[in-house]
Amino acid sequence: xxxxxxxxxxxxxxxxxxxxxxxxxxxxxxxxxxxxxxxxxxxxxxxxxxxxxxxxxxxxxxxxxxxxxxxxxxxxxxxxxxxxxxxxxxxxxxxxxxxxxxxxxxxxx
Amino acid sequence: xxxxxxxxxxxxxxxxxxxxxxxxxxxxxxxxxxxxxxxxxxxxxxxxxxxxxxxxxxxxxxxxxxxxxxxxxxxxxxxxxxxxxxxxxxxxxxxxxxxxxxxxxxxxxxxxx
Numbered sequence: 001x002x003x004x005x006x007x008x009x010x011x012x013x014x015x016x017x018x019x020x021x022x023x024x025x026x027x028x029x030x031x032x033x034x035x036x037x038x039x040x041x042x043x044x045x046x047x048x049x050x051x052x053x054x055x056x057x058x059x060x061x062x063x064x065x066x067x068x069x070x071x072x073x074x075x076x077x078x079x080x081x082x083x084x085x086x087x088x089x090x091x092x093x094x095x096x097x098x099x100x101x102x103x104x105x106x107x108x109x
Numbered sequence: 110x111x112x113x114x115x116x117x118x119x120x121x122x123x124x125x126x127x128x129x130x131x132x133x134x135x136x137x138x139x140x141x142x143x144x145x146x147x148x149x150x151x152x153x154x155x156x157x158x159x160x161x162x163x164x165x166x167x168x169x170x171x172x173x174x175x176x177x178x179x180x181x182x183x184x185x186x187x188x189x190x191x192x193x194x195x196x197x198x199x200x201x202x203x204x205x206x207x208x209x210x211x212x213x214x215x216x217x218x219x220x221x222x
Contacts, residue, residue, distance in 0.1 A: 042215065042216075043113075043199045043214055044152065044211075045213065046211060049208060049210075087151060091208055095140055096167060097142070097154070098154065099152040101151045
C-alpha cells in the first residue's frame, strides 16, 4: 500500500480557505486518493475521493497533481465545525484502508 | 436508517477477561471493518470482512478474533484482554463497489486494567 505524508497540524482563520496537503510519491496508476475527517470524539467520516481529475462536492474540493504524487484537500471557507483530524488515504484496489496519523486542523475564530 | 451501531459504548475489563464487541449495519453493505485508535494516533485496521462468512487479518490482528455469521453483523472478540488493548474501537462498513465510502460507528471505549 502506498504511504502518505501529511503535516501533523495546521491552523486556519474562520471563513478563510484551507489547503491541506498530502504526499503520496509511491502511488500506483490505479490507486485512488481518499480523504476522511474525524471530529472530536466521533468516528471518521468520508470527505471526498478521486483518481486523476480534480473533484468537487458539497464539503470540499480535491486537487490532484498531474503526476499524482501529491494532492490537496481544499475547504473553501473554514468554519469552527471543520476543526478535525483529516486523513489522506491511498487505496490500491484492495479492501484495506490504511489510515495514517493525519493532519489536525485548528480553526481560529 | 440507524447506519452503523456498536455495542457496548463503554467497557472496563480486568486483565485476562474476555468480551465481544458487536457491530451492526442496516445498509446491506458487503464489507465490514474493525479498527482501533489509541490516544493521539490514527486508526489501525484489526480485521475486515468482504462478505458473510469471510474474514481477513488487517495490520494488528493479534489478540483478536472476528466472526461474520450474518451479513449485517461483525463481531470482534478478545479472548484474554491485556492492558495493551485499551483503546477506542471503531467499526465501519461499505458497499462492495471499489472505493466505496466507509461509514463508521460511534466507537467503543475499552479500558483493560
